[in-house]
Amino acid sequence: MKGSVDNFLWAKKKEHDGNMYWLSLRQHLEDTKNVAGLLWEHWLGNGQKKLINDSLDDNSKGKGKNLIEFLAAVHDIGKATPYFQTMKGYMYSPELDLNLLNKLEKIFENITKFNESKPNSLKFKHDIAGQTLLCSYGVKDDISSIIGGHHGKPVDEKSEYVGKEKSQCSSYFQTENTNSKNYKTWDETQKLIFQWALDVSGFSCVDNLPSVKMQGQIILSGLLIMADWIASNELYFPLFNIYDSNSNVDNRVENGFEKWKKATVWESSECFDFSELYRQRFGFDPKIFQLTLAEKISETTSPGIVIVEAPPGEGKTEAALIVAEQLAYKLGRNGIFFGLPTQATSNGIFPRIRKWLESVNNDREGLKDEISLRLVHSKAHLNEDFLDLCKNVNIIDTNDGKVFVNEWFSGRKKAILDDFVVGTVDQFLMLALKQRHLALRHLGFSKKVVIIDEVHAYDAYMSKYLLEAIKWMGSYNVPVIILSATLSEKRREKIVQNYMMGTGRKISDISYIKDDLKDCPYPLITYNDNEKVYQVSEFEQKCIKSVNVETLLEEDLLSKLKVLLCNGGVVGIIVNTVKRAQYFAEQLSNEFGEDLIEVLHSSFISTERVEKENRLMSMIGKGRTRPNKKIVVGTQVIEQSLDIDFDVMISDLAPMDLLIQRMGRLHRHDIERVNSHKDAKFYVLGTSNDFKFEEGSSYIYGNYLLARTQYFLPKKINVPSDISNLIQKTYKFESERDNFKKSTLKDEDIFLDTQLEDRVFEFKKDHMLKLKELEKKAEKYRVLVSTRESKYHEISLNGWIKNPVQSNMDEISYACVRDTEESVEVIALKKVGNGYGLFNELEDISDKINDFEIAKKIASNSLKLPTSLTKFYNIESTIGELEDYNLTNLKNWEESVLLNGLLGIIFDDNNEFKFKDVKLIYDKKYGLKLERM
Known part of the structure; x- marks a missing residue:
C-alpha cells in the first residue's frame, strides 16, 4: 500500500501501564499475509495443499498459496471504514482513542465528530463490511464469503450484506454524499487496500482471482482464521508505542513465526519391511492379520476408508497405527486423530500413543525433532500422563527433542489443530455440528489420518453425526480407519458408502458396494482403492477361546456364586445400571464379606474411581499375582478400558455386541486356572421367557434388541469365528431402516408362539419409531456435505452454518452429538x-x-x-x-x-x-x- 493514509488507520489499540500502543491496519494486514504464506510452506501438509489446489478452477491450478495470501492481505479491509475507525478500544482509553482520531482528522475532515451521527441501532461488523466491499469490487461469493466468515460464522443470507453499502453509506464512507471529499477519500483508501492485496499475492486484477469449490473454501477459511489469530497474538507480533515513529519491523514476521512454530511437520516414510516396523514400534512380531493388512494397504494407489474388525486383544490399535503411517505417506497427511467413546478409554490409550509417537520421532534423523501431542476432552487437564507431557511445554524454544505439548494449541477451538490428538469421539462428530469457527475444526482434521475406535458403541443418533463426519473426510480425501470388535453388516456398508459419497460419487454409482461387502468371519479387513472396495477375511480361524453361555435367574445368583468360588476364582459381574450394581454389591457383601467384593461404576468421586481401577489392575491385570477369591461388581465401565481378566463372568442381558465385548474380559490372559475354571463360562442374568425384561436394561437398550439377543444367544460361542454371524443375526433388521414401511413386517427369522411374536412385533415398531425420531432429531444442527454438481461461485460459505449451536460450552456441544x-x-x-x-x-x-x-x-x-x-x-x-x-x-x-x-x-x-x-x-x-x- 502506498499513501500517507497508511500511517493513520488502526487495526489494534490498547493502553497498558500508562503507555499507549497501536498497530496500523497496513502492518496487521502485512503480518497476516506473511503468516498465511509461512503456514502454507511450513505447516500445511502436501495433502492439504493438493486439496486446496484441486478445488480451484482449471486455469488457477497451483495458485492456492497466492489465494490464501490474498485473503489474508484483504481480510480486515472492513476496518478501513469510519464506523470501525471511530470505535472505542476494548479496554476503553479516551486519550488513546482521541490521539488516533486526531491523526485521522488530518485526512478525513470532522471524523472526530462522526460518533455523534452514528445510528445507535446499527450493528456494523467489519468482517461483513469486508465481504460487502469485495462484492462491490466484483469478487464472487466463493471468495467474498470467506472474508465475511473470518470471525467464525459466515452470513446466513446474502441479503444480509448486498446493498447495505447504500443503506449504511455513512458507515462505509462517513457521508452519503458521493461527491464529497471524505466519501472519495474513503473509497480510494479501500480500493487502494484491495489493489495492494491483489498485487502482493500475484493477482493483477479481480478477474484473475481463482474460483473455489466448497471444500477449498472451508479449508481456506480455517487457514485464514488461524493466520489472523497468530498475527493478532502480541507475544509474536507486538503492538507499537504510538509515539514511536521509527518502529522496527525488520525480521518481524520471521521472528514472530519462529516464536509460534515449535514443532516441525511430520512426514511419514514408505515402509517395505512391516515385520521389522512392528518390532521397532511395539517390540513384537505382527500377527498374520496385522501383516496382511499392512501389505494390502501398501498395494493400494488411492485408499481412503479402512475398517478393521477383530476380537478384543488382537492388536487392532497397533494395526491402526501402522496403517496410519502408511496412509499418511500415501495421502500427504501430517498427524493423526485417535478418537474413542469415553474419557476413560481416551485416557487409557494416551500412553500407548505417546510411546508409538516417540518411536516415530526417533526415525526423524537430521530434523529439529519436535512432535506435539495433545489429549482433548473436558478433563484432560487432570490426566496425569498428559500433565507429565505438559512439563515439556516449550515456551523459550529450549526443547530437548522429545514429544511435547505446544502451548498455542490449548483451548477448545485450537486444540484439534495440533498435529497428534487423542480424545473422545465427540471431537470428530462435531465436524458435522453447526457451531462457530467450524472451519478451524475442518482444517485440523484435513491435516490428519483419522482413527475411530469402538464404533459399535455409537447409537443411532451419534451414528448420524459419525456418518456425516466420515462423508466430510471423504470430501477432503482424508484417510479414515475404523476399528470395531463387533460391527453389523449394515453399519459397515453405511460407513463405506458415506465415505465414497463424500469423494463425489453418487449413491447410484456405488450401489455395487452392497454386493461387494459380504458377511465374513473375523478378523475382517475392508478397504477401498479408488472406487473399488475389497475385503480380506481368509485368515486361519484360530479359536482364541470357546465360551459356554448359560442363563441365570437372579434368585439363583448367590447359590451359583458359592459353587463357582468353592475352589477359588475371580468372578466379574457386569450389570446395566449403577443402582443395580450397588444393590448386588451390598447383597454379596452381606453374604461373603466386604473384603471379597470390589465395586466399580461411574458414581464414584473421579479420583477414587481411578484408585479402584488401579487396584483392580494390580490384582487381576496382566502378569499380576491374582487373589484366591474375588468378586468384582460393576457397570459398563469395566468393559471399556481395563485390561483385566476374570475366571468367570456374569452379565445382565444386553445387546449381542455388548455381551461379546464383555466376554473380552473373560479368560483374557494366558494364565493357569483351577480345574473348575478351565472352561470359560459366561452367565446371563435378566432373560425372560415372556420377554419382560429388567426395567433398567429395557430403558437403556430397548426391548426389541434385548429380545433378539436373547433369541439368538447360543449355548456356546467360539471366539472369533462365531462373532460375525451372531452380530449379523441380531442386527439383520437394520436393513429395513431405509424403508420404514418394511419395518411394519414381522421378523421372518424369529419363530415363536403367536403371543410372543406379537409382543416382539410391537417391540420392533417402537424401536424403529425411536430410531427415526433420533435420526430426525440429529438433523437440527447437522452440517451436510454437498455432493451435487454445481458451477463455481454457486456454492459459498453463505448460510453454511445457519442457526448454529449457540453455546460455547463444550458440554453443550457434546450433548448435541450424543443425545445424552x-x-x-x-x-x-x-x-x-x-x-x-x-x-x-x-x-x-x-x-x-x-x-x-x-x-x-x-x-x-x-x-x-x-x-x-x-x-x-x-x-x-x-x-x-x-x-x-x-x-x-x-x-x-x-x-x-x-x-x-x-x-x-x-x-x-x-x-x-x-x-x-x-x-x-x-x-x-x-x-x-x-x-x-
Whole structure:
C-alpha cells in the first residue's frame, strides 16, 4: 500500500501501564499475509495443499498459496471504514482513542465528530463490511464469503450484506454524499487496500482471482482464521508505542513465526519391511492379520476408508497405527486423530500413543525433532500422563527433542489443530455440528489420518453425526480407519458408502458396494482403492477361546456364586445400571464379606474411581499375582478400558455386541486356572421367557434388541469365528431402516408362539419409531456435505452454518452429538472442622485454594449427580440451588482460576449432603446414593 493514509488507520489499540500502543491496519494486514504464506510452506501438509489446489478452477491450478495470501492481505479491509475507525478500544482509553482520531482528522475532515451521527441501532461488523466491499469490487461469493466468515460464522443470507453499502453509506464512507471529499477519500483508501492485496499475492486484477469449490473454501477459511489469530497474538507480533515513529519491523514476521512454530511437520516414510516396523514400534512380531493388512494397504494407489474388525486383544490399535503411517505417506497427511467413546478409554490409550509417537520421532534423523501431542476432552487437564507431557511445554524454544505439548494449541477451538490428538469421539462428530469457527475444526482434521475406535458403541443418533463426519473426510480425501470388535453388516456398508459419497460419487454409482461387502468371519479387513472396495477375511480361524453361555435367574445368583468360588476364582459381574450394581454389591457383601467384593461404576468421586481401577489392575491385570477369591461388581465401565481378566463372568442381558465385548474380559490372559475354571463360562442374568425384561436394561437398550439377543444367544460361542454371524443375526433388521414401511413386517427369522411374536412385533415398531425420531432429531444442527454438481461461485460459505449451536460450552456441544441427558458434575468435599477437605485427605484446605496444586487436587475430585436430579424439568432448579449454596459456602472459589465456575458440595460427618428434597449419601465402598426425604 502506498499513501500517507497508511500511517493513520488502526487495526489494534490498547493502553497498558500508562503507555499507549497501536498497530496500523497496513502492518496487521502485512503480518497476516506473511503468516498465511509461512503456514502454507511450513505447516500445511502436501495433502492439504493438493486439496486446496484441486478445488480451484482449471486455469488457477497451483495458485492456492497466492489465494490464501490474498485473503489474508484483504481480510480486515472492513476496518478501513469510519464506523470501525471511530470505535472505542476494548479496554476503553479516551486519550488513546482521541490521539488516533486526531491523526485521522488530518485526512478525513470532522471524523472526530462522526460518533455523534452514528445510528445507535446499527450493528456494523467489519468482517461483513469486508465481504460487502469485495462484492462491490466484483469478487464472487466463493471468495467474498470467506472474508465475511473470518470471525467464525459466515452470513446466513446474502441479503444480509448486498446493498447495505447504500443503506449504511455513512458507515462505509462517513457521508452519503458521493461527491464529497471524505466519501472519495474513503473509497480510494479501500480500493487502494484491495489493489495492494491483489498485487502482493500475484493477482493483477479481480478477474484473475481463482474460483473455489466448497471444500477449498472451508479449508481456506480455517487457514485464514488461524493466520489472523497468530498475527493478532502480541507475544509474536507486538503492538507499537504510538509515539514511536521509527518502529522496527525488520525480521518481524520471521521472528514472530519462529516464536509460534515449535514443532516441525511430520512426514511419514514408505515402509517395505512391516515385520521389522512392528518390532521397532511395539517390540513384537505382527500377527498374520496385522501383516496382511499392512501389505494390502501398501498395494493400494488411492485408499481412503479402512475398517478393521477383530476380537478384543488382537492388536487392532497397533494395526491402526501402522496403517496410519502408511496412509499418511500415501495421502500427504501430517498427524493423526485417535478418537474413542469415553474419557476413560481416551485416557487409557494416551500412553500407548505417546510411546508409538516417540518411536516415530526417533526415525526423524537430521530434523529439529519436535512432535506435539495433545489429549482433548473436558478433563484432560487432570490426566496425569498428559500433565507429565505438559512439563515439556516449550515456551523459550529450549526443547530437548522429545514429544511435547505446544502451548498455542490449548483451548477448545485450537486444540484439534495440533498435529497428534487423542480424545473422545465427540471431537470428530462435531465436524458435522453447526457451531462457530467450524472451519478451524475442518482444517485440523484435513491435516490428519483419522482413527475411530469402538464404533459399535455409537447409537443411532451419534451414528448420524459419525456418518456425516466420515462423508466430510471423504470430501477432503482424508484417510479414515475404523476399528470395531463387533460391527453389523449394515453399519459397515453405511460407513463405506458415506465415505465414497463424500469423494463425489453418487449413491447410484456405488450401489455395487452392497454386493461387494459380504458377511465374513473375523478378523475382517475392508478397504477401498479408488472406487473399488475389497475385503480380506481368509485368515486361519484360530479359536482364541470357546465360551459356554448359560442363563441365570437372579434368585439363583448367590447359590451359583458359592459353587463357582468353592475352589477359588475371580468372578466379574457386569450389570446395566449403577443402582443395580450397588444393590448386588451390598447383597454379596452381606453374604461373603466386604473384603471379597470390589465395586466399580461411574458414581464414584473421579479420583477414587481411578484408585479402584488401579487396584483392580494390580490384582487381576496382566502378569499380576491374582487373589484366591474375588468378586468384582460393576457397570459398563469395566468393559471399556481395563485390561483385566476374570475366571468367570456374569452379565445382565444386553445387546449381542455388548455381551461379546464383555466376554473380552473373560479368560483374557494366558494364565493357569483351577480345574473348575478351565472352561470359560459366561452367565446371563435378566432373560425372560415372556420377554419382560429388567426395567433398567429395557430403558437403556430397548426391548426389541434385548429380545433378539436373547433369541439368538447360543449355548456356546467360539471366539472369533462365531462373532460375525451372531452380530449379523441380531442386527439383520437394520436393513429395513431405509424403508420404514418394511419395518411394519414381522421378523421372518424369529419363530415363536403367536403371543410372543406379537409382543416382539410391537417391540420392533417402537424401536424403529425411536430410531427415526433420533435420526430426525440429529438433523437440527447437522452440517451436510454437498455432493451435487454445481458451477463455481454457486456454492459459498453463505448460510453454511445457519442457526448454529449457540453455546460455547463444550458440554453443550457434546450433548448435541450424543443425545445424552444433561448431567451435572460437582466437586465432592468433606467437612473438616469449620472448613473442608478431600475424602481421602482429611486436612482443612479451605483457606489454601490459591495454591495451584491444591486447587488442582480439589478440581480432580469431581462427582456426577444422579440423573434423577438433572432431568429436563428439574436441571435448572438443581443448578440454581447449587449455585446459591456455593455463593454462601464456597464464594472464594471465584478467586481461583481452576475452581471458578465449578460447583462444590460439602458432605457432613456422616457423608451426607441435603438439598432440595433429597439426601445424597457418599459411601467409599458403594459410591453415591440418593434418598428422598
